[in-house]
Amino acid sequence: MKLTFDRRDVPRMAGVSLVALLLTLLPGCGEEQTAVSAPPDVKVTEAVQKDVPVSREWVGQTLGAVDIEIRARVDGWLQGIHFREGTEVKKGTLLYTIDASELQQRVAEAKARLAEAQTMLARAESDVNRYKPLAAAGAVSQRDLETALAEYNARKEEVEAARAYLRLAEIDLGYARITAPIDGLIGISAARVGDFVGRPPNPVILNTISRVDSIHVRFSITEQEYLELVRQLQAQSPQTAPKQKRELELILADGSRYPYKGMVRFTQRQIDPATGTLQFEASFPNPERLVRPGQFARISAIVAERKGAVVVPSRAISELQGQHLVYIVGEGNKVALRRVILGPKAGPFTVIEQGVTAGEKVIVEGFQRVRPDMVVSPTAITQPDTPGGEGGR
Secondary structure, three states: OOOOOOHHHHHHHHHHHHHHHHHHHHHHHHHHHHHHOOOOEEEEEEOEEEEEEEEEEEEEEEEEEEEEEEEOOOOEEEEEEOOOOOOEEOOOOEEEEEOOHHHHHHHHHHHHHHHHHHHHHHHHHHHHHHHHHHHHHOOOOHHHHHHHHHHHHHHHHHHHHHHHHHHHHHHHHHOOEEEOOOOEEEOOOOOOOOOEEOOOOOOOEEEEEEEEEEEEEEEEEEHHHHHHHHHHHHHOOOOOHHHHOOOEEEEOOOOOEOOOOEEEEEEOOOOEOOOOEEEEEEEEEOOOOOOOOOOEEEEEEEEEEEEEEEEEEHHHOEEEOOEEEEEEEOHHHEEEEEEEEEEEEEOOEEEEEEOOOOOOEEEEEOHHHOOOOOEOEEEEOOOOOOOOOOOOO
16 A cells, blocks of 8 residues: 655654654763763872982993904915804814915925025034134134134024924914804804905904803993982992992893893993993893893993982873873862972882872872862772882983
8 A cells, every 4th residue: 555645744753753862862861971970980009208219220232251253364265164153162162264275385385494494504504613623723714714603693593584484384374273262152154165254355353252151231321420429429428338339230122120130340441522421341140141242231220219208100190291290189089180290210119309298199090081170989009118229310
């Protein structure tokens, strides 16, 4: 059956549909308003006052306790590589062999030169022995004897020179066999079999061996930091001065803390005028060979202690347009926004110089959902008792 509508009924039907739609939406709007009016849940902790160790961090680079470059001291064609790259080698292990044919010829030539010099010396010695009795008997002149003696001395020096030349040729021949000077970790070879080595622009440094049972780290501090540290040391009394000699911590590239502590081995004698920094070198045990030369790492050292500092968890601090902000939960669970001045970091905590007092409750989780004067539902959480001296600058 075909249905028909009167055009005059259209406005009335539209009005009925609109009313039905509004009735459908009204319960949902009421539920949404009820949900919004519920106080948001936040997690809070108290700002605490305590003595805080203050540490600083500096970027450094690792190197072996001993790094020795393996050089080709004679030129020639590389004949053999007798080690596995990237492994530990023992002192005296054969590493490389260089074609020694030319060097062997030099040794043979030096031996021939020595033999010739010795023959000439024997002849000169024979002349002296022959002229001595003849000169005594007056059969030859004294001048002839002196000439024979001079010839003998000259031939004697030639023999010494030939011997020295032979020793030098033999030393060069020995350089054709390159052995490990120390126990250590050897790297990837800079030359391959068949390469000509030992004469620039060809490879001269063939490899490097590092002793890595202990690892060294070089890092630099600014001139201002150096002056500050020196004045702190000068201000220490004899009773407290030994406490300033603290161990160093090594922070690896993945953020993990190296389990072994280190100490400063030496300090550069001067400030680098190009960078305005002073270089230090620290040493760390490396029994597991975890750290290798060339890694970037951070050195952390406790440089001072803040007495009675107010600290809050660093995650409670937000930043907006260069200002640092903290949300406080006060009376009636009402939120207040505070601008704070930050001090140094101490592990997961930050010292608050101004803006928060000890005992106030700061929001550590959920402050993204709150605004000033909003009422919230706080849940207290426990923080570690002591901030660690792990902070950066």
